[in-house]
Amino acid sequence: MGDEVTVWMDASPDEVWDLVSDVTRIGEFSPETFEGKWTRGSTGPEVGASFAGHVKRNGVGPTYWSPCQVTACEPGKVFEFAVGTDAVTVNNWGYRLTPRKGGTDVTEYFRLEGNLAMRAYWLVLGPLRSRTNRKGMRTTLERMKAVVEGTSQ
Template sequence: MIRLPSLGDEVSVQMDATPAEVWDLVSDVTRIGEFSPETFEAKWTRGATGPEVGAYFKGHVKRNGVGPTYWSGCKVTACEPERLFEFSVGSDSVTVNNWGYRLEPKDGGTLVTEYFRLDPNLPTRLYWLVLGPLRRRTNKLGMQTTLERMKAVLES
């Protein structure tokens, strides 16, 4: 029996900032281009103007920072100010993966955890079986870079 690697992962970074300050940054998708090594811009779509469950946005992605670019459709799936911001990536009918940020007050600052979780459908499982180890490493490095860049902005 072939055992698939876990369909997700996460990275945490302690930041010397309040949960409100971190929330303002992680929930403003229009700023992701300042921090992410892969998603260099994003914009609210379908009439959305800010974070709320059901709001849509698109992210402009350059996978691994190289190659062609493409737009990914996203939908906010969890939105708890100063605590949780999560969104799905895919189409209206198919979710490919989910990304999110958990915020926890800790030691006078905020522990920020960025995570991803792939949808467990068959095509995603097959993709993950073949490319999972490489994508997991790339995603973890990307999450670490994103959080460290956010930390630098928040602590400057």
């Protein structure tokens, strides 16, 4: 119950890290999350830090804020966060950075939690949502690539 997309970027893991771990810049890259802000006194990436993403699902419909908490934070390697409340995690999103050929393979991934409601959701809407998520992850990574490689307009 998840998926991932990898894009190679002509940049070091540390350069890419600065983009994937700065939640305040997500609006520059994501087709669905158009802004992000640190919350609950958090000011930057570290395990346990809280932030919220302002989302417009599929770019249409009403907007909502998704509370998130950083669950893995290794500079230059991985940035992962849980989406949901303090009591219930709906899914996890993250970025893995792997040095390769003088640049970095950047993998964006998501993983749904295994509760019964999510399993039912994935059984019914999984194929459609997975395509949408894959397209969104590719768009996000390609936009990051343009910025980190200095080719954005």
